[in-house]
Amino acid sequence: MTDLLYMSWRYVAYHWMKSVILVAAIALIVFIPAGLRVLVHQGEIQLRARAQATPLLLGSRDSPLELALNALYFSADRPETMDFSATSDITASGLADAIPVYVRFRSQGDPIVGTTIDYFPFRGLELAAGRQMATLGECVVGAAVAADRGLAPGDHVISSPATFFDLAGVYPLKMRVAGVLASSDSPDDHAIFVDLKTAWIIEGLGHGHQDLAQAGAGAEILRRDGSNIVGNAAVREYQEITPDNIGSFHFHRDMATLPITAVIAVPPDRKSRTLLLGRYQSDQRRQLLSPIEVVDTLLATVFSVENVVVAALAAVGFATLALVVLVFMLSLRLRRGEIATMSRIGGSRARIASILGMEMAGVLVMALVTAGVLTLATGQLAPEVVRMVLSR
Amino acid sequence: MRMTLAMAMITLGLLEAGCDRHAGSADGGAPPEKRPVVYVVNYPLQYFAQRIAGDRAQVRFPVPAGRDPASWLPAPDRIAEFQSADLIVLNGAGYAKWVETASLPPSKVVNTSASFSDAYIEATGTMTHSHGPAGAHTHAGTAVTTWIDFRQAAAQAQAIGDALTALRPGQADLVGANLGALRDDLLGLDARMKEIARRIGDTPLIASHPVYQYWARRYGLNVRTVTWEPDVVPDAEALGELKSILTGHPARVMIWEGEPDSRSVELLGSFGLASMVFNPCGNVPQRGDFLTVMRQNIADIERVGASP
Numbered sequence: 001m002t003d004l005l006y007m008s009w010r011y012v013a014y015h016w017m018k019s020v021i022l023v024a025a026i027a028l029i030v031f032i033p034a035g036l037r038v039l040v041h042q043g044e045i046q047l048r049a050r051a052q053a054t055p056l057l058l059g060s061r062d063s064p065l066e067l068a069l070n071a072l073y074f075s076a077d078r079p080e081t082m083d084f085s086a087t088s089d090i091t092a093s094g095l096a097d098a099i100p101v102y103v104r105f106r107s108q109g110d111p112i113v114g115t116t117i118d119y120f121p122f123r124g125l126e127l128a129a130g131r132q133m134a135t136l137g138e139c140v141v142g143a144a145v146a147a148d149r150g151l152a153p154g155d156h157v158i159s160s161p162a163t164f165f166d167l168a169g170v171y172p173l174k175m176r177v178a179g180v181l182a183s184s185d186s187p188d189d190h191a192i193f194v195d196l197k198t199a200w201i202i203e204g205l206g207h208g209h210q211d212l213a214q215a216g217a218g219a220e221i222l223r224r225d226g227s228n229i230v231g232n233a234a235v236r237e238y239q240e241i242t243p244d245n246i247g248s249f250h251f252h253r254d255m256a257t258l259p260i261t262a263v264i265a266v267p268p269d270r271k272s273r274t275l276l277l278g279r280y281q282s283d284q285r286r287q288l289l290s291p292i293e294v295v296d297t298l299l300a301t302v303f304s305v306e307n308v309v310v311a312a313l314a315a316v317g318f319a320t321l322a323l324v325v326l327v328f329m330l331s332l333r334l335r336r337g338e339i340a341t342m343s344r345i346g347g348s349r350a351r352i353a354s355i356l357g358m359e360m361a362g363v364l365v366m367a368l369v370t371a372g373v374l375t376l377a378t379g380q381l382a383p384e385v386v387r388m389v390l391s392r
Numbered sequence: 393m394r395m396t397l398a399m400a401m402i403t404l405g406l407l408e409a410g411c412d413r414h415a416g417s418a419d420g421g422a423p424p425e426k427r428p429v430v431y432v433v434n435y436p437l438q439y440f441a442q443r444i445a446g447d448r449a450q451v452r453f454p455v456p457a458g459r460d461p462a463s464w465l466p467a468p469d470r471i472a473e474f475q476s477a478d479l480i481v482l483n484g485a486g487y488a489k490w491v492e493t494a495s496l497p498p499s500k501v502v503n504t505s506a507s508f509s510d511a512y513i514e515a516t517g518t519m520t521h522s523h524g525p526a527g528a529h530t531h532a533g534t535a536v537t538t539w540i541d542f543r544q545a546a547a548q549a550q551a552i553g554d555a556l557t558a559l560r561p562g563q564a565d566l567v568g569a570n571l572g573a574l575r576d577d578l579l580g581l582d583a584r585m586k587e588i589a590r591r592i593g594d595t596p597l598i599a600s601h602p603v604y605q606y607w608a609r610r611y612g613l614n615v616r617t618v619t620w621e622p623d624v625v626p627d628a629e630a631l632g633e634l635k636s637i638l639t640g641h642p643a644r645v646m647i648w649e650g651e652p653d654s655r656s657v658e659l660l661g662s663f664g665l666a667s668m669v670f671n672p673c674g675n676v677p678q679r680g681d682f683l684t685v686m687r688q689n690i691a692d693i694e695r696v697g698a699s700p
Binding site (some may be wrong): 056087091097098116117118131132134135136138176195244249 | 467471472489493494495496497
């Protein structure tokens with residue numbers, strides 16, 4: 001038996017280029033549908049877990065999918081905004097607790113999530129280092145963001161400008177890292193959390209500037225009209241919120257009219273949930289949806305696409321296997337002299353057939369092992385890959 | 393002998409352990425509810441919350457003595473204490489500016505003046521400014537000393553009572569009874585103040601600081617305001633402003649937030665103005681409590697009504 005294995009191994013090793021091509025072709029044809037299945041399955045788990053943990057979502061009457069993906073996974077596709085007053089509408093109904101979410105800006109690609117402190121206990125997020133954000137201009141970063149960028153409490157992150165070429169637009173805000181969240185294996189690991197008011201300051205809806213009524217302000221004053229001081233373009237707006245200037249930050253609009261992208265509604269029981277859903281059924285501007293239903297609709301589409309892809313891959317796989325068989329048969333024809341030599345030196349037909357069979361079995365086993373390893377690796381990396389894909 | 397002693401020690405130990413186990417479930421029911429922690433932003437709210445909750449809540453007011461809670465700025469660690477409270481009681485009306493720039497959990501926050509927010513008084517007489525496309529605006533906001541209109545104080549107490557009941561529904565009866573007693577006291581102050589205000593009528597008064605807007609509105613008092621501090625002696629500019637006010641508003645009394653400097657009293661005397669203290673009691677008083685301070689305020693102001 002050992003001699004048979006040795007003979008077949010020597011052949012495979014001697015013709016290593018042909019063997020590698022065969023192993024790779026067979027491995028890929030097995031791995032691609034298996035890996036795809038693992039990825040889709042992980043995606044399903046991730047999507048459903050997050051959606052199931054979010055009872056209801058209120059948003060603008062736009063695409064339900066965009067709303068769910070933005071509010072749950074912080075995807076870059078931004079739904080239409082609605083007024084912050086939508087939060088107090090839900091609270092005032094007494095049917096649910098309301099947690100506003102505003103996902104619009106990014107910092108080096110990581111989403112900046114404007115929300116309230118209530119978000120953290122709702123998601124069961126714990127701090128691994130530092131403390132909770134306490135004032136404007138502070139943020140709490142997810143575990144993956146902290147690990148990728150080497151951030152710790154006391155460091156700073158800067159919001160990315162909305163448009164690079166808009167020189168008159170909103171300037172980036174430098175934010176102090178107050179705390180780092182413990183890993184939760186969720187999209188929260190990849191996010192930067194700020195107070196809703198800080199998110200509005202990033203957008204330029206609130207700002208801080210030097211006090212024009214103070215004696216020091218001279219060059220910044222264009223003119224004085226009675227009891228009104230008109231500032232000129234030199235009025236300096238702060239790009240970092242510090243204990244010294246925090247008192248000067250203010251909003252020029254009623255906060256109730258400032259934008260948010262979604263409200264997470266958490267009803268205490270089934271009855272409240274049903275009543276709340278009923279209230280928004282005929283709302284022309286806003287929609288209250290169950291994220292799990294949106295995600296299941298999305299998954300149904302994904303599964304139907306996956307079935308088509310797997311069917312196509314099965315056809316390709318069949319063609320590849322046919323080619324592999326052809327390669328083996330042609331190779332037998334090319335090896336007629338070698339087989340005759342083996343016969344002349346005393347090899348029986350059965351032993352010669354065993355050597356050739358073991359060569360083929362060896363290639364198949366190596367291909368299947370390679371495909372198995374790749375599938376296992378995909379299974380390990382899939383949760384992270386899915387989270388990254390969803391938050392982009 | 394030694395053996396007997398050892399047996400006795402073991403028996404005692406076992407008995408003690410048994411007693412401890414019984415003590416843990418003395419009533420055989422659920423463990424007693426943890427007392428909720430309530431954080432407040434000024435002393436009147438602390439007084440109201442403590443009266444309503446009794447010893448069933450830990451009411452905490454972290455502003456140091458002698459500091460004005462309206463302008464106090466807490467450190468982040470102190471804000472973290474507010475965040476971890478079971479209930480955060482705010483005054484509203486823009487009181488305690490730090491609240492606007494802090495991250496507080498909305499689910500725990502109660503704005504005690506929300507029920508009369510449409511009656512907030514806009515702060516006047518401040519410089520506006522404009523820059524960019526936003527137009528003229530001011531950062532002054534609204535008058536903040538809501539509780540010296542005692543009817544508003546009763547509404548604020550009601551808001552605290554409602555929040556405490558929502559927090560511990562099992563204590564609704566106790567909260568209701570305590571709230572009723574507090575409301576009676578506050579409405580008693582209101583009735584007394586109204587009676588005195590009737591006697592004062594249209595008599596001109598001057599307030600040393602813009603903190604009496606709600607008080608003046610509720611009781612129909614004729615008050616003009618300067619911006620003087622009790623511990624700062626007014627300079628020539630301040631006295632000039634006072635003189636011009638007195639021309640059209642011949643007041644005989646200036647009302648102070650706290651005991652004024654004797655030199656200020658003397659200077660005012662030269663204008664024919666008597667000094668009188670009406671302490672809004674934003675922070676913990678040196679003597680007495682909210683009720684006794686307000687009763688003293690009313691007794692003092694009664695002298696204005698009594699003077700010819």
